[in-house]
Amino acid sequence: MNPADRWEVLERKCHSISMRGMKPLIVTQFGFDADIVLAWLKTLRERGIEHPVRVGVPGPAGIAVLARYAALCGVSACASMWSKYGISLGKLFGTAGPDVFVDRLAAGLTEEHGTVSLHFFPFGGIAQSVRWIEQYRSRAGQLRDASRALS
Numbered sequence: 001m002n003p004a005d006r007w008e009v010l011e012r013k014c015h016s017i018s019m020r021g022m023k024p025l026i027v028t029q030f031g032f033d034a035d036i037v038l039a040w041l042k043t044l045r046e047r048g049i050e051h052p053v054r055v056g057v058p059g060p061a062g063i064a065v066l067a068r069y070a071a072l073c074g075v076s077a078c079a080s081m082w083s084k085y086g087i088s089l090g091k092l093f094g095t096a097g098p099d100v101f102v103d104r105l106a107a108g109l110t111e112e113h114g115t116v117s118l119h120f121f122p123f124g125g126i127a128q129s130v131r132w133i134e135q136y137r138s139r140a141g142q143l144r145d146a147s148r149a150l151s
Contacts, residue, residue: 030056034104061124
């Protein structure tokens with residue numbers, strides 16, 4: 001399906017949901033490149049689609065597992081993308097978390113991107129994903145506290 005057709009289908013789905021008195025929520029597949037997600041969100045809003053979006057994030061998992069799920073789901077996974085995600089292909093037996101992706105996404109989000117939240121694909125297991133989320137929230141809270149103390 002070409003990009004114009006994809007946009008038309010999304011617009012039609014959102015309109016149909018709204019016409020039924022419901023509030024659309026757009027949920028994405030997982031991705032590895034925050035810059036692509038940010039550009040897509042910008043285009044979404046420019047097209048007048050203002051519904052909340054939940055961006056898919058691959059939870060922490062082995063690199064080989066992430067690569068396998070990316071291939072199964074048709075998610076682009078080239079070497080430059082892996083690099084942006086913080087993964088070295090020379091370390092295929094290692095584990096990767098979504099820190100780089102989430103940090104870049106958070107740093108790039110502005111009001112023009114609208115309401116955006118995350119949902120996680122627990123490829124490395126639910127417990128590992130929950131631990132990562134708790135650690136990330138704790139680290140983000142510590143960074144906020146430190147920046148307040150410096151101001």
